[in-house]
Amino acid sequence: MTTTNLLELSGVHTHIGAYHILHGVNLAVPKGQLTMLLGRNGAGKTTTLRTIMGLWHASQGSVRFGSTDITAMHTPQIAELGIAYVPENMGIFSDLTVKENMLLAARAAKNADQMDDARLKWIFKLFPAVEKFWNHPAGKLSGGQKQMLAVSRAIVEPRELLIVDEPSKGLAPAIINNMIDAFSELKKSGVTILLVEQNINFAQRLGDTVAVMDNGAVVHSGSMAAFSADEALQQSLLGLAL
Amino acid sequence: MLETRNLTIRFGGHVAVNAVSCAFAPGTLTAIVGPNGAGKTTYFNLISGQLKATEGTVTLDGQSLSGLPASARTRAGLGRAFQLTNLFPNLTVLENVRLAVQATREGAHRRGLNLWSIWSDHRALTERADQILADVALKAKEHATVASLPHGDQRKLEVALLMALEPKVFMFDEPTAGMNAAEAPVILDLIRALKKDKTKTILLVEHKMDVVRELADRIIVLHNGQLVADGEPSEVIASPVVQEAYLGVAKEVA
Amino acid sequence: QSNEIRIAHIYSKTGPLEAYGKQTQTGLMMGLDYATGGTMMVNGKKLVVIEKDDQGKPDLGKSLLAAAYADDKAAIAVGPTSSGVALAMLPVAEEYKKILLVEPAVADSITGDKWNKYIFRTGRNSSQDAISNAVAIDKPGVTVATLAQDNAFGRDGVKAFKDALKKAKLAHEEYLPAATTDFTAGAQRLIDKLKDQPGRKIIWIVWAGAGNPFKIVDLDLKRYNIEIATGGNILPAMAAYKALPGMEGAAYYYFGIPKNPVNEAMVAAHYKEFKTPPDFFTAGGFSAAMALVTALKKTGGDTNTNKLISTMEGMSFDTPKGKMTFRKEDHQAMQSMYHFKIKVDPAFAWGVPELVHEIKPEEMDIPIRNKR
């Protein structure tokens, strides 16, 4: 199977202030697949995602999205190319209602009536809380509900690439199942997904390819199947067996 | 003994915690589980005083805490770590912990209002803080500012602050959420050590069922704000409410 | 050193009264030039003016005056623009035993209870303003109500005015906060008090500052036959008078009114330099210069303070407003004021005050308020 890479980072270095965080990250996200980015706390996963989104800029190396070089582009431009991003802290607008949060994510809609009904229904089915609290201020949601809203926002309109930072944290097992369903459905519809995850089961069930980071660099990448099978590798990279 | 009686809170029409009566004995670890939005965090908020109950009471060792503000409840012996990390972002890791040590040790409320002694003279506080940081494996980063810590380390610090308070009641709200599987044991070991102490009351909100199964002496289940199950871990997990509403039938992943 | 006479001019070069202060400075320089015949010399000594900016701040004025006397060795100081600054400065003159010629600060207490013997004033004081206005409108059968700022300036003014009214009846005193912008409420109270009075009804306004109390005519006072009267003001402020043709009052100065050679010279010089007529405070600065040079000429250029004081007490000197005399008791310059009536002339951007009558110093009974 020959796959083209939708997103490609090569030799990316990122500095935050005086700190040198990423030391030459090479990462390829094949089109139409779900790529899992794993690694210990502090390995640089979040930093990598933020660098892709242009929230921090690489000091060296390049980031390509499809045929576009997005290394130096500004965040809104990058998002407009068709990338949705769920940050680690969820980025909920707590003063706005759930509806308003969703409306902002739906770029094509001018007001709430113009949002895609079928898609909303689908979201409501996956994450009932979003419907239930539709007119509530989002700041009042529970931790898990916020997480659901954050993911719902990312999928309210179709996007080519979905980047999600730890979507499963704080979710009840039943909802994690929904989340897994959601991502597999999205994948089926042709969306490419890049996920950072700590929940290994989650990672294993969904991932097509895997990349493991440590100390600001990708130290392993390959297919999920091969990674799952190789316990010694897991042990050495993550300090545990899946 | 921590006890809530008929504890209720309404937000407009929505009853987030509905008449929950429950007692927690020292020396036991009670896990609180339930779907997202079940009211677990809100229940904690009611106990620790971040929210005012619409109805019901909270007592600790027979002393009523109901009218007290959060700070007074903390001084009375309730300790709390938050679900969403909530620290002093521009102070160093060490100072964060030291502040918590100062807050509750040795009648230290007065010490907090002490305007005239020099802070750095209070060596004992620093030593204690250092010790706690060693416990949560953050010693190496004690001079880093909190804002620059990765998410996982912030979670650890959150727990460290709780430890520093040396409360009678420990309330953990998803302490390992977002923590790497290799790091989580540090926190879990701490909780195990607390359990050994046998005098502490421990409440733990956690979605990872393997953790719950291993640590809990007892599980209570909240659903739509109501207490719907209470008992032995294996029993409760096997019960149909939990299987259906929480675990999403048998497709357990965590 | 002995070939120079240093004069410090401390005024609001900047701050809220900047525009006034600058007029004074212009007038002072023109006056010195005129009085010395363009030489800036008196008895072979050069007059040097040192400018200092008090920014309208009393504390600053105070330390500047001290610095002027001590560091800059000024023999005489002129200024300042604001009364508050002047009052803070008075003790400094006494401390350093040097003359302070106050111009144009108006507060009565400068030559009243806060006075000391080193203080002279060429500018008019509040009483002169108020009393001249009283003289202008004080007729039998007239009912007057006053509208003033609720501060020392307004209350002093009304008090002096009230004391000077002999024939007219005072119906009401209205004090509004100095920062008032909407005068409707005050106007309504005035109307309520005046509307049922018989005879001629006048609201006398004493107001300095940003608000525009003349807007009350928009409430159509004519319905009740109520007129408005007020003193003179600087030209931009008199733009508001355009809406009040026929209004009467008494002014300190208007360039078209006094007929004397000094005024003619000043107006001509001012037109030449700035293409505009001189204003209120220009005349003041000019008068101060005339007083200084007259005194210095009399002492033969001697700046000994006691000698200057004895020379200046009772001294008369020419100014754009005619002859002024420093009263011996309180060193206040006695001077004419002008009863005017507003005429609207499209050639001018302001309401033009036409002279009705020159109120000579003798016609005004200005009380002596210092405790000498």
Add this chain to the structure above:
Amino acid sequence: MNKDFDWKPLALVPLLALIALPLTGSVSTWLTLTVAGLAMGMIIFIIASGLTLVFGLMDVLNFGHGVFIALGAFVASTVLGGMSDWTGSQELWRNLVAVFPAMLVAMLVAGAVGLAFERFIVRPVYGQHLKQILITMGGMIIGEELIKVIWGPGQIPLPLPDALRGSLFIGDAAISKYRILAVIVGVFVFGLLAWTLGRTKIGLLIRAGVQDREMVESLGYRIGRIFVGVFVVGSALAGLGGVMWGLFQQNLIPQMGAQVNVLIFIVIIIGGLGSTTGALIGALLVGLMNNYTGFLMPTLTQFASIFLMVAVLLWRPQGVYPVANR
């Protein structure tokens, strides 16, 4: 939105007027005061409306806002000064023809200066209140001094066009004509703002951007440009407010902007930071309150609006219409 519209704050305005009725004594006096107060409120609303956007929505504590008000007024004086044929005319339409371009030019100039102000002064300090206070204060000083350089440090007159002087009468109660114009302009500004913020996404975007700028950008919005745009509109509205305020005062001083700062901050706070309706109510309440206390207890007028603000905050600590749940 209409179903559960919170009418209580709206009722405050007639309530205040009713309380004042027995106190003022005569109906015609009360009517004069009330109508003048409401119209004054409208003028205050116009000068405060820009700040609703800048401070209320964008959360920029712009102490320099007053400078745009002053700027608008001074620009108007120049424009009107050049059209004395039109302003001097007795015909209303000719006067309005003169006032309209004055407003337009004032808004354009204020908006353009706002653009520069945003770029050089406000942009580095979004989200940092303290620095905003300082840097905009600096901007205010610079602006005021530049006004002095251009128009001179003194007072300059801005006479009201002839046909707008004087009053109309309802029985014995007088209503000055200019205030009627102010009400018309105020209603127009209110309508436009309420529509833009209520019916389009722009209001949401700004509020979201204030909370989490990075997230809004990650959603693909160029929040930087939106902020610039809103700031420019806010400044232009301040310029318009300046024209109205200047014509009301009839004379201008460079410090006039600083003088209205506290007043408009009070209005915005009463309104609930960012709510247009709230700001309108705040302005009307302040206008009425000033007139009633001015009539009943003149010495207390200065404290009236502060008292009002404290009272409102005791009732609703977030202002009458907190924007978060608008």
Add this chain to the structure above:
Amino acid sequence: MISRLLSNDMPRNRLLALLLLAVVLGLAFAPFIFPGVKALSVAAKVLVFIVLVASFDLLLGYTGIVSFAQTMFFGIGAYGVAISATRLGSGWGALLLGLGVALAISLVLSLAIGLFSLRVRAIFFAMITLAVASAFQTLASQMSDFTGGEDGLTFKLPELISPSFEFAEEPFLGVSLDGRLLCYYLLFVLAVVLVLALLRIVNSPFGRVLQAIRENEFRAEAIGYRVVVYRTTASVLSALFATLAGAMLAIWLRYNGPDTSLSFEIMIDVLLIVVIGGMGTMYGAVVGSVIFVVAQSYLQDLLRIGSEAASGLPGLSSLLSPDRWLLWLGVLFVLSVYYFPTGIVGRLRK
């Protein structure tokens, strides 16, 4: 020893230490190093501002409260001295009584404002204090029988610290030994003591709690600190120190009026100094005050030189005119926020 005196809060940077040493020595010997009435006035103003700014930094830098009422308390101190000296004569008793009454009023007022407003949103607190301060200013000018209104009060103080008192015939090192000199040293000692006291307070356990509250009020409450108590205590302390600074001003000027101690302009100067110096560092107050007050006092002189140099270029020279000194002060505001985001002390310590 020095370290205890500074409450173990050392400058932690050699340049900063040298700078502070220079400031202290410069102020200690100011009458001898910088001759002239103006220079001494500037030095005295620096002393007053150091205390005022340091008191404000306790509130702003350490506790994170933005208040515009600091000059109100400053004014209360100044009026306390001024009114009692005007009414009760020029004795030490009157001076102390006035100060005592002023401190009591500040205490009550700051307590009231604190308890009421610290419960509302931070930004509302700022606006409320702004409104209260402006109302207070109006009040001071309206109660003119008592306060002298806009004109203010000029008064006499004890002989010992008045200019007319000379305790030695001969000048010493060219400086006449008079009451003015004594007055300056009184201020100097007061300033040193007060700043050291503030330094002690911010480095006490209490001071640390304040910083915690500034960082995250919610969490500070959760770990057991009663936030309202701490914040109110901080506002009261800050108000009291500001009152003392006001008294120092009145003692030096022997005059007080609304513009001198209550004006919003002073408030803004104070804010700017805190930012230039470095928020949350008492040393910032010291360094910032010196730089700012000196710059403000001599800016006009500097501009005069500039505008003479630029007299050939009409546009530039009207901008460089000394009358437009405020313009440049405004530019200074803007630039200092741009280039010293952490203040001088923050930058040096980095």
